[in-house]
Amino acid sequence: MRVTQHPILGDLEDEKKVTFYYNGQPMEGIEGEPIAAALMNAGIRVFRTTAKRHEPRGIFCAIGRCTDCMMVVDGIPNTRTCVTTLKEGMRVEKQEGLERIRTGEEYK
Numbered sequence: 001m002r003v004t005q006h007p008i009l010g011d012l013e014d015e016k017k018v019t020f021y022y023n024g025q026p027m028e029g030i031e032g033e034p035i036a037a038a039l040m041n042a043g044i045r046v047f048r049t050t051a052k053r054h055e056p057r058g059i060f061c062a063i064g065r066c067t068d069c070m071m072v073v074d075g076i077p078n079t080r081t082c083v084t085t086l087k088e089g090m091r092v093e094k095q096e097g098l099e100r101i102r103t104g105e106e107y108k
């Protein structure tokens with residue numbers, strides 16, 4: 001099931017398929033849909049773990065308010081994937097606790 005209407009991002013009418021990478025694995029999504037929607041469609045439910053207790057978190061509010069969906073997107077940690085649109089070639093990684101910006105060798 002796909003998100004075609006979103007309270008913040010609006011209607012997602014264009015269904016151009018794009019390839020993105022989740023923890024290095026190529027996946028397919030629809031350009032312009034929330035990253036979280038593409039991950040949910042691929043069966044990914046855990047997006048991050050908490051800093052102290054390492055508990056799993058995934059989508060909760062889906063409107064950019066709770067931060068449970070934060071992931072590392074193109075090297076930028078704490079990206080709320082429920083309100084960030086998917087683009088060709090994006091690199092999305094599960095976030096472990098509080099991350100720092102990833103660059104260079106860490107990113108290959």
Ligand code: FES
Pocket residue numbers: 058059060061062063064065066067068069070080081082083
């Ligand atoms: S699910 Fe709450 S901010 Fe994304």
